[in-house]
Amino acid sequence: MTGFTDILYEASGGVARITINRPDKYNAFRGQTCEELITAFNRAGWDKSVGVIVLTGAGDKAFCTGGDQSAHDGGYDGRGLVGLPVEDLQTVIRDMPKPVIARVNGYAIGGGNVLVTCCDLAIASETAQFGQVGPRVGSVDPGFGTALLARTVGEKKAREIWYLCRRYKAQEALEMGLVNRVVPAAELDAEVARWCDEILALSPTAIAIAKRSFNADSESIRGISALGMQTLALFYETAESKEGVNAFMEKRKPRFRDTGE
């Protein structure tokens, strides 16, 4: 498919591969990136020749590091409750009636970790690292990023991830249930291909029903997300939130408690 600037799209042999192609930004997403991802997921999701979708990042440094902080100057450049249609992107991944596999080739940080959480399955390279950074940069993903993460890794672990903003190695992500499999970097593509082949050999309708059934049980999180994003829009206007972004861009520690919020 042509016309994309921020992503790559290819579909063959029953597999659609969607690649965030911003390696110089560690595959962080801006509004344009989200719009293109949504278009690509809709294309792959309703293409009957596609049975499984693989989401990944270009290069070997990052899967995705969340919102592009260099485009975050008080308001993102796209639509959406917070000027960035992240809620649409997360739900389109869930709404696809076929499995979405996160091929995690490096950092899955912030909104990138939330994408891993929203994908049906995740296969990681040994070099991958995971984590949430919102409270360090004046942000939070108040929906699937918190509530679905808690269902995935358990309440205590999810709270640790958000309250301490630590980074977790691939093996730790496997142990907490955030990813399904960890392999050496050189074996990542072969492993992903094996999982795709196994899925493609099974009944697509049975899998679609299974996916919708899993989703139905956690669908209330969509409402939590909408409410949370509305709140986040107000938070982004505060000096406390802006201090987080400024500190990241200026490569210094944030001084949240000096902002008087």
Ligand SMILES: CC(C)(COP(=O)(O)OP(=O)(O)OC[C@H]1O[C@@H](n2cnc3c(N)ncnc32)[C@H](O)[C@@H]1OP(=O)(O)O)[C@@H](O)C(=O)NCCC(=O)NCCSC(=O)c1cc(O)c2ccccc2c1O
């Ligand atoms: C990813 C890192 C852990 C890597 O650390 P490392 O020390 O290895 O490398 P550097 O820190 O020097 O980074 C290398 C290089 O990449 C640039 N970069 C990295 N991440 C981003 C980014 N997200 N945006 C822009 N640029 C990025 C970095 O500036 C360096 O560039 P140089 O030119 O200086 O070489 C580490 O980089 C890291 O922790 N990054 C922070 C990631 C971050 O803050 N992400 C955003 C969090 S908020 C978010 O994701 C988010 C989620 C949502 O769901 C939203 C919903 C709605 C609205 C907004 C949302 C949102 O913002």
